[in-house]
Amino acid sequence: MNRGSLRALLRLLAVQGAWSYERMTGIGMGYAAEPLLEDLQASDPARHAAAAVRSAGFFNSHPYLAGIALGALVRAEYDQVPANQLERLRAALPSPLGALGDQLFWVGLVPSVMSLIMLGLAAGVGWWVLPAGLLGFNLFRIATGVWGLHTGLRSGAQVGAAIGDSWLPRWTPRFGRMALLLVGAALPVVAAVELGGATTVARWTAGASGLAVLGLSWRLETRFSPLRLSVLALMMAIVLVGVWP
Amino acid sequence: MPVILHRIDDRMVHGQVVVGWGQPLAVGFIVLVDDTVAVNQWEQDLYRMGVPTEIQLYFATVEEAARDAARWREDPRNGIVLMGDVRTMDAYCRLALPVARVNLGGIHQKPGRTQRVPYVFLSPDEFAVLEGLAARGSIVTAQDLPSSVPIPLESLR
Numbered sequence: 001m002n003r004g005s006l007r008a009l010l011r012l013l014a015v016q017g018a019w020s021y022e023r024m025t026g027i028g029m030g031y032a033a034e035p036l037l038e039d040l041q042a043s044d045p046a047r048h049a050a051a052a053v054r055s056a057g058f059f060n061s062h063p064y065l066a067g068i069a070l071g072a073l074v075r076a077e078y079d080q081v082p083a084n085q086l087e088r089l090r091a092a093l094p095s096p097l098g099a100l101g102d103q104l105f106w107v108g109l110v111p112s113v114m115s116l117i118m119l120g121l122a123a124g125v126g127w128w129v130l131p132a133g134l135l136g137f138n139l140f141r142i143a144t145g146v147w148g149l150h151t152g153l154r155s156g157a158q159v160g161a162a163i164g165d166s167w168l169p170r171w172t173p174r175f176g177r178m179a180l181l182l183v184g185a186a187l188p189v190v191a192a193v194e195l196g197g198a199t200t201v202a203r204w205t206a207g208a209s210g211l212a213v214l215g216l217s218w219r220l221e222t223r224f225s226p227l228r229l230s231v232l233a234l235m236m237a238i239v240l241v242g243v244w245p
Numbered sequence: 246m247p248v249i250l251h252r253i254d255d256r257m258v259h260g261q262v263v264v265g266w267g268q269p270l271a272v273g274f275i276v277l278v279d280d281t282v283a284v285n286q287w288e289q290d291l292y293r294m295g296v297p298t299e300i301q302l303y304f305a306t307v308e309e310a311a312r313d314a315a316r317w318r319e320d321p322r323n324g325i326v327l328m329g330d331v332r333t334m335d336a337y338c339r340l341a342l343p344v345a346r347v348n349l350g351g352i353h354q355k356p357g358r359t360q361r362v363p364y365v366f367l368s369p370d371e372f373a374v375l376e377g378l379a380a381r382g383s384i385v386t387a388q389d390l391p392s393s394v395p396i397p398l399e400s401l402r
Contacts, residue, residue, distance in 0.1 A: 023354065092288045096295045100294065102260055169294060
């Protein structure tokens with residue numbers, strides 16, 4: 001990774017720092033693009049000036065996947081892609097990046113990590129599961145950011161095909177299902193522990209009931225939402241803990 | 246129940262549309278009306294990635310949209326007709342059947358526009374076009390999400 005990419009990645013960590021309704025994450029994107037556009041400044045100052053202005057325009061996508069768009073748009077500037085096509089690309093990228101990012105991180109990874117932490121604490125593994133979970137989440141986030149920036153820089157205006165062929169659309173739904181299972185397992189177990197007096201058998205039976213319900217939903221793709229299923233699993237756990245001696 | 250939302254949003258297909266409106270309204274299809282996207286495969290591929298498989302995404306030019314409007318309105322699924330700017334909505338409303346309600350969901354800053362509510366920026370020309378829509382019988386309101394209160398066009402002056 002060259003120095004420009006590293007600086008861009010670091011700046012992407014604060015891509016929402018200047019968020020506003022006027023440009024959303026546009027200013028953050030412009031700030032992150034600046035180190036990547038330095039070579040253009042030397043070779044084509046006029047194009048660089050226009051690119052710098054464009055890079056700070058209105059933009060809105062998932063912050064953790066913004067690097068894909070940043071890399072693609074910068075590469076397209078170096079490739080002399082016409083300005084109107086750049087604008088179209090800039091307008092179209094937020095849709096898949098927002099949707100995939102929301103599903104991957106907010107629907108999939110965050111609830112999964114939280115559930116693992118809760119399960120670890122409930123099982124008495126120790127307090128270290130909390131920093132370990134946070135560390136794991138952030139390592140994944142940063143690795144995704146590095147991959148995203150490189151994918152964008154490599155593909156430029158062909159970024160749509162690059163995203164479509166990558167692991168991202170294939171694995172994102174699996175993260176959601178993983179979250180379903182883990183939330184379903186964690187809620188009843190934690191509830192059983194918090195209710196107190198529950199035997200180990202009751203705890204794990206409660207957890208297994210949650211897993212079974214959510215596993216069924218995964219298999220059959222029922223119309224029940226994850227939240228409803230989790231609440232159902234929680235209720236089952238309370239009943240189980242209540243009746244188990 | 247046919248098309249339940251005619252929306253102007255320059256972000257086109259995105260989370261607020263797909264999740265914010267799509268889930269509570271149990272939307273089965275979205276029509277993205279844009280003359281450029283309708284003939285541009287790579288843009289369509291990108292937008293498709295932002296929509297879950299249970300929602301059908303169609304692309305249409307203004308002319309095609311006006312031609313198919315009656316069919317969408319008879320579709321048993323709930324639908325959203327989505328456009329990126331005021332002029333496209335105006336052109337659609339002139340060609341298609343009357344649109345009862347026009348939703349301003351997200352029109353963002355560009356030179357010449359001023360902020361009317363946090364998520365709607367309009368130029369004087371665009372405002373005049375919306376006034377024309379209202380004069381022809383459409384109820385024009387700004388509302389980003391179903392849970393927020395619709396703001397009448399008059400309050401955006």
